[in-house]
Amino acid sequence: xxxxxxxxxxxxMVGVSQSTIxxxxxxSISSKGAFEWTLKKIIRSNTSGFKLLFxxxxxxxxxxxxxxxxxxxxxxxxKRMKRMDKIRGLHLLEYFVNICHEIxxxxxxxxxxxxxxxEICHEVKRVQxxxxxxxxxxxxxxxxxxxxxxxxxxxxxxxxPVVTIKRSIDEAPQDPVDD
Amino acid sequence: xxxxxxxxxxxxMVGVSQSTIxxxxxxSISSKGAFEWTLKKIIRSNTSGFKLLFxxxxxxxxxxxxxxxxxxxxxxxxKRMKRMDKIRGLHLLEYFVNICHEIxxxxxxxxxxxxxxxEICHEVKRVQxxxxxxxxxxxxxxxxxxxxxxxxxxxxxxxxPVVTIKRSIDEAPQDPVDD
Numbered sequence: 001x002x003x004x005x006x007x008x009x010x011x012x013m014v015g016v017s018q019s020t021i022x023x024x025x026x027x028s029i030s031s032k033g034a035f036e037w038t039l040k041k042i043i044r045s046n047t048s049g050f051k052l053l054f055x056x057x058x059x060x061x062x063x064x065x066x067x068x069x070x071x072x073x074x075x076x077x078x079k080r081m082k083r084m085d086k087i088r089g090l091h092l093l094e095y096f097v098n099i100c101h102e103i104x105x106x107x108x109x110x111x112x113x114x115x116x117x118x119e120i121c122h123e124v125k126r127v128q129x130x131x132x133x134x135x136x137x138x139x140x141x142x143x144x145x146x147x148x149x150x151x152x153x154x155x156x157x158x159x160x161p162v163v164t165i166k167r168s169i170d171e172a173p174q175d176p177v178d179d
Numbered sequence: 180x181x182x183x184x185x186x187x188x189x190x191x192m193v194g195v196s197q198s199t200i201x202x203x204x205x206x207s208i209s210s211k212g213a214f215e216w217t218l219k220k221i222i223r224s225n226t227s228g229f230k231l232l233f234x235x236x237x238x239x240x241x242x243x244x245x246x247x248x249x250x251x252x253x254x255x256x257x258k259r260m261k262r263m264d265k266i267r268g269l270h271l272l273e274y275f276v277n278i279c280h281e282i283x284x285x286x287x288x289x290x291x292x293x294x295x296x297x298e299i300c301h302e303v304k305r306v307q308x309x310x311x312x313x314x315x316x317x318x319x320x321x322x323x324x325x326x327x328x329x330x331x332x333x334x335x336x337x338x339x340p341v342v343t344i345k346r347s348i349d350e351a352p353q354d355p356v357d358d
Contacts, residue, residue: 040186044228045225045228164334
């Protein structure tokens with residue numbers, strides 16, 4: 001299938017999220033797991049054969065005010081918060097991009113704001129990766145009802161092959177909904 | 180993640196089935212698609228980094244008689260038919276194994292008899308591959324009700340990461356249930 005000349009690299013999109021416990025810029029356990037699985041099991045030593053596309057979807061707080069008292073927020077505050085979110089998201093992506101640079105895997109990274117499952121599927125449609133890798137907390141049916149699962153939605157709706165990497169049981173925090 | 184010494188190869192199980200139109204030993208369009216995707220997008224030129232595990236599950240006819248008139252079948256006929264099925268399944272596997280030998284990817288192949296979705300999940304549990312690749316006809320919800328989908332069951336129940344490769348639309352036969 002491959003001759004002496006290597007064809008275009010395989011483009012793998014990796015959906016990454018922040019830790020719900022530690023917040024930005026820390027990656028969630030399942031994001032890290034998905035990334036490390038991709039490096040170890042798919043890319044292996046063939047660093048020039050792949051390109052990683054990191055997508056982080058920032059979820060705005062419902063009230064748009066994060067931890068700040070909403071009453072005293074001015075339009076300027078809003079702008080600053082948006083900028084802060086962007087910076088925090090960039091720091092999250094930096095974690096993944098730095099490792100790629102170290103091991104010599106080419107990559108791109110970007111941030112979208114909105115509903116992760118919809119934004120990921122939208123970006124898959126736009127970017128057309130060869131594979132989408134998403135981490136999963138491996139929640140049971142009861143927990144899923146309340147928190148939903150991005151990975152299940154993507155596996156069903158993303159217009160490319162999808163692989164879901166479940167977080168290992170020994171890495172799960174006390175509350176399995178956390179990550 | 181990878182030093183100078185390459186670690187154990189990544190073990191990818193590929194579920195393969197016969198063509199419903201041409202029968203044994205012809206592979207189904209979706210099996211071929213899943214296999215070719217794995218070679219082109221994952222293994223690429225890194226042939227020593229992977230090992231493919233081909234599993235074919237032979238589905239016995241409900242009445243156990245295939246095209247033969249049941250009234251005249253003796254116990255000897257049964258034995259012969261079982262042997263025939265096995266030989267046909269082996270010829271199906273030969274298709275995949277031969278390509279692997281040609282390009283230098285190590286592989287194993289075996290046959291189980293039973294319900295494909297259950298046998299695949301059972302073998303995943305036993306063999307513990309790093310990834311399971313299954314083809315899919317990409318049926319709509321209406322068609323799924325009648326034919327079921329092995330890939331959806333495996334994606335949900337197999338105890339390893341699973342990637343489903345949908346058959347491309349231009350390869351689909353007139354009746355999308357065929358493959």
